[in-house]
Amino acid sequence: MSDSATKNPWTVLELIVNNHPGVMSHICGLFSRRAFNVEGILCFPDECGTTSRILLSVAVDEHLDQILKQLGKLEDVHEMEILPISREMFMESGMAFARKG
Amino acid sequence: MTGAELTVQLLERQGVDIIAGIPGASNLPFYDVLARRKKIRHVLARHEQGAGFMAQGMARVSGRPGVCVTTSGPGVTNILTALADAKLDSVPLICITGQVPRAMMGTDAFQEVDTYGLSIPITKHNFLVRSAEELLTIIPRAFTLAMSGRTGPVLIDIPRDVQDEMVTFTEWPAPGMAEITPLPARHSLERCAQLINKAKRPVICLGGGAARSGAEQAARNLAEKAAMPAAMTLMGLGLMPADHPLSLGMLGMHGARYTNMVLEECDLFLAVGIRFDDRATGKVTEFCPNATIVHVDIDPCELDKIKTSAMSIGGDAKTVLESLVELVEPVSRSEWLDRVNILRRDFAYAFDRIDDPLSSYGLVARTGQMLDDETLITTDVGQHQMRTAQAYPFAYSRQWLTSGGLGTMGFGLPAAIGAALAAPEVRVVCFSGDGSILMNIQEMATAVEENVNVKIVLADNRCLGLVHQIQDMFFHKRHYATEYRVQVDFLAVARGFGMAAVDLGIADDPAAALKQALDGPGPCLIRVPVSALDHVFPMVPSGAANTEMIGGKSHV
Numbered sequence: 001m002s003d004s005a006t007k008n009p010w011t012v013l014e015l016i017v018n019n020h021p022g023v024m025s026h027i028c029g030l031f032s033r034r035a036f037n038v039e040g041i042l043c044f045p046d047e048c049g050t051t052s053r054i055l056l057s058v059a060v061d062e063h064l065d066q067i068l069k070q071l072g073k074l075e076d077v078h079e080m081e082i083l084p085i086s087r088e089m090f091m092e093s094g095m096a097f098a099r100k101g
Numbered sequence: 102m103t104g105a106e107l108t109v110q111l112l113e114r115q116g117v118d119i120i121a122g123i124p125g126a127s128n129l130p131f132y133d134v135l136a137r138r139k140k141i142r143h144v145l146a147r148h149e150q151g152a153g154f155m156a157q158g159m160a161r162v163s164g165r166p167g168v169c170v171t172t173s174g175p176g177v178t179n180i181l182t183a184l185a186d187a188k189l190d191s192v193p194l195i196c197i198t199g200q201v202p203r204a205m206m207g208t209d210a211f212q213e214v215d216t217y218g219l220s221i222p223i224t225k226h227n228f229l230v231r232s233a234e235e236l237l238t239i240i241p242r243a244f245t246l247a248m249s250g251r252t253g254p255v256l257i258d259i260p261r262d263v264q265d266e267m268v269t270f271t272e273w274p275a276p277g278m279a280e281i282t283p284l285p286a287r288h289s290l291e292r293c294a295q296l297i298n299k300a301k302r303p304v305i306c307l308g309g310g311a312a313r314s315g316a317e318q319a320a321r322n323l324a325e326k327a328a329m330p331a332a333m334t335l336m337g338l339g340l341m342p343a344d345h346p347l348s349l350g351m352l353g354m355h356g357a358r359y360t361n362m363v364l365e366e367c368d369l370f371l372a373v374g375i376r377f378d379d380r381a382t383g384k385v386t387e388f389c390p391n392a393t394i395v396h397v398d399i400d401p402c403e404l405d406k407i408k409t410s411a412m413s414i415g416g417d418a419k420t421v422l423e424s425l426v427e428l429v430e431p432v433s434r435s436e437w438l439d440r441v442n443i444l445r446r447d448f449a450y451a452f453d454r455i456d457d458p459l460s461s462y463g464l465v466a467r468t469g470q471m472l473d474d475e476t477l478i479t480t481d482v483g484q485h486q487m488r489t490a491q492a493y494p495f496a497y498s499r500q501w502l503t504s505g506g507l508g509t510m511g512f513g514l515p516a517a518i519g520a521a522l523a524a525p526e527v528r529v530v531c532f533s534g535d536g537s538i539l540m541n542i543q544e545m546a547t548a549v550e551e552n553v554n555v556k557i558v559l560a561d562n563r564c565l566g567l568v569h570q571i572q573d574m575f576f577h578k579r580h581y582a583t584e585y586r587v588q589v590d591f592l593a594v595a596r597g598f599g600m601a602a603v604d605l606g607i608a609d610d611p612a613a614a615l616k617q618a619l620d621g622p623g624p625c626l627i628r629v630p631v632s633a634l635d636h637v638f639p640m641v642p643s644g645a646a647n648t649e650m651i652g653g654k655s656h657v
Contacts, residue, residue: 022217022229029221069402075226075246 009060010039010087015071016079019045019052023076027054030074036067040094051078057090104233105130105264108197111240113140115276117168119522121146121155125172126212127199130264144522144551147543149176151515153183154541157192158519161502162477164315166193166247166255167519173199174212177219182509185223187254189506190336191313193247194254196224202262203231216258225253230260233268244277251400252313282399285416285424292412293371293395294428297327300369300393302437305329306352308381309336309505310374310398311418312498316340319422320373326426328434329371330441332360334381336505337374339495349441350450353381354641355487359448361647363441364389373397374418377407378506383647397421450491451653453635458611461485461560461635465492468530468558471616477502477520477529481513481537484566487637489532511540514557518544521553528554530619535561535589545598548624555624557595562633563588570636574651584633595626606630 017023024043031038040057058067071077102110108131112120121144124132135143146152149171156167171180177198187194201210220227226246228239236259243255297303307320317340324331324347331341332349341348349360361383364370370392375381382388385408396403396410397418404413414421454460458467465488474496480486480503495501502520504512517531538559548555560566569583595602601618605627608614618627639653 020231022221022227025218025221033222066402066406073400073402 010057011060012083012085012087012090013056013058013071014081014083015054015056015077016046017052017054018076018078019050020076023052026074026076027056027071030070031067034066034070036063037061040090042090042094055083055090057087102268103130103134103264104230104236104259104266104268105134107233107236107268108240108259108264109134109138109141111236111274112168113138114273115240115244116165117141119144119159120168120170121152121519122170123149123152123172123176125176125199127173127176127201127261128170128197128259128264130261131170131197131199131259144518144547146515147546148541149179150183150511151541151544151547153180153187153194153196154512154515155519155522155547156194156196157183157187157512158479158502158516158521159523160187160192160194160519161516162499162520162523164313164499166195166244168195168197170197171199172212173201173216174214176212177214177216181219181223182507184220184254184256186504186507186509186512188223188225190504191252191309192254193252195243195247196254196256198256198258199264200229200258200260203260204262206260216256220256220258223254224256227256227258229258230263233263233266234270236268237270237274241274241277245280248277248279250280250282251310282417282420285414285421289412289414290421290424291428293414294425296369296393296395296412297329297371297425297429298432301434302367302440303327303329303369303371304332304349304364304367304392305371305373306332306334306375307337307340307373308334308375311340311422312337312374314374314399314418314420316373316419316422317498319419319426321345322426323422323429326431327429328432328438330363330438332356332364334375334378334505335490335503337498338490339498339501342496343494351490353383353647355491355637355639356647357448357450357491358639358650358653359444361641361650362444362448365391365648366440367392369393369395371395371397372410373422374399376403382408383641383649384645387646387648452492455492458615459605459629459631461562461631462488462492464558464560464605464629464631465489465532467612467615468532468619469493471619472528472530474500475527476500477517477524477527479503479513479517479520479529479531481531481533482508482510483534483537484562484570484635484637485532485534485537485560487567491637510537513537514541514548514555515544517555517557518548518551518553521555522551525554528556528619531555531557533557533559534566535559535563535585535591536565538591539589542594545595545600545624545626549599552623554622556619557624557626559591559626559628560631561591561628562631562635564633566633567637569633573636575642591626591628600624600626602626602628604628
């Protein structure tokens with residue numbers, strides 16, 4: 001996260017990924033080592049148990065195209081989509097989980 | 102059968118015939134199967150990094166994935182450098198690591214490290230095998246990944262108890278094969294051809310991606326038909342033979358002045374399998390300032406990553422170039438080629454004492470004159486590497502093995518051993534320096550044990566030459582921590598390993614001694630004393646534009 005969180009538009013990416021313990025490391029490592037901006041992550045298993053869904057709140061900036069291409073190269077990422085939901089909706093759902101906990 | 106048995110048999114079914122590695126507690130079941138089956142030849146390295154670079158040498162020469170094996174913990178941390186090197190140079194590699202038993206993982210067990218976590222950023226992909234049954238899918242998939250698209254290293258971490266676990270299955274999986282790269286759209290190829298046809302001063306630039314795809318004939322055909330001079334990155338050297346009239350040699354930090362000047366003037370820059378590395382482009386905003394950039398690469402992530410192109414084509418270099426050869430109009434472009442020839446005449450390399458085998462450039466050039474085009478060349482990293490890139494007469498691309506992206510000192514000797522294992526019929530020459538050779542000198546023992554035809558030409562200037570040069574030029578000649586206070590007796594060291602050794606510095610006829618050493622059987626160390634004050638020129642200072650070159654005489 002950075003100051004740009006308040007200045008730039010944000011969007012939410014949805015990934016369908018293999019459900020195994022190393023997947024989060026692959027995704028988070030990609031963002032940190034390439035200095036991509038991500039402000040929120042939600043991850044939960046699909047009903048089938050073999051895949052998981054990861055929602056990422058990311059900045060819409062000059063890096064977004066490269067982020068999408070890099071995520072697309074990951075072997076564990078099956079599908080990728082920009083969701084038509086707002087950053088606020090993402091934050092609210094995240095906060096709802098946090099309060100319930 | 103056991104997981105270890107399954108692993109070895111799956112490797113055999115992939116056609117693997119040589120692996121390099123070191124055994125340890127966590128991979129002994131695997132080694133025991135190797136011992137019993139005797140189908141795969143195992144080469145015992147003296148350090149895991151050596152094993153990794155031997156596998157790289159095999160892969161870079163054969164084009165097929167090289168395979169290396171280590172135990173858990175320090176075996177893994179030792180090989181990480183070779184994996185990172187393979188990642189940056191897109192070398193297909195399969196690294197199989199032993200791991201502590203599943204029940205002990207996460208407990209800080211003896212020789213346990215987080216191999217999976219450590220290897221994520223430096224491999225194309227990695228697997229932790231959680232059951233012996235998973236090997237049936239993971240091993241073929243690992244080979245497919247290593248070989249497909251932009252090739253790269255894949256790591257497979259196998260806990261020891263998975264190696265011992267019994268598994269039954271009804272059918273062998275098909276061996277992993279390279280996936281076919283989709284053809285680019287016809288209209289983008291046509292548009293690219295139009296841009297070439299319309300250009301007045303086009304240049305093609307060939308990189309490691311073009312070399313990996315085997316594009317040299319297609320590149321040459323396109324350059325000749327469209328009258329496009331061809332520059333090469335460090336990784337692309339050899340794609341156009343050094344003596345070809347359209348060859349511009351290497352661009353960038355230590356390229357010839359004329360090469361960078363041609364790029365300054367070109368109006369179309371067709372980049373094929375290059376990734377606009379900072380050592381190649383210099384200050385990127387001032388790179389090819391007058392050119393329309395067209396970028397061809399197999400990895401979509403490289404397109405528009407560093408330099409925004411006017412058009413980009415995702416695809417295999419060879420396929421794209423073959424299509425472009427069909428689509429472009431044959432032209433002579435005599436005005437442009439005349440201009441290139443004038444620049445070449447006036448601003449080509451001007452090496453000192455190029456005929457003297459005891460000079461820093463002459464040792465490369467004279468060695469080159471004594472070798473045939475089949476000889477494989479490896480280097481370590483530093484001044485000798487740049488001098489080899491500048492002065493060696495490369496004839497084809499797979500002849501040239503160097504650590505480009507990561508710039509790993511210690512690459513040269515084990516990579517040369519791997520190259521010799523993959524191509525036992527040819528001679529391999531490793532140009533090295535005294536700084537670099539010390540970083541994997543233990544592999545001299547492996548070279549002697551395997552009796553590989555590797556000749557090490559060691560430029561010994563008793564310092565870390567390239568860093569010494571930078572201190573000389575940009576740090577007020579404060580040579581700190583770059584000069585060795587102890588002169589290593591490399592001849593005694595080599596002989597201690599059982600390797601033949603010759604010192605050109607005390608030879609009556611250095612050229613004759615060099616020739617005799619190169620022509621002898623088995624491994625040999627050839628020491629050449631050179632001056633620490635010899636600089637690699639010309640040079641673009643770090644961060645400057647490629648036109649701001651220092652040194653290197655001009656001929657005008």
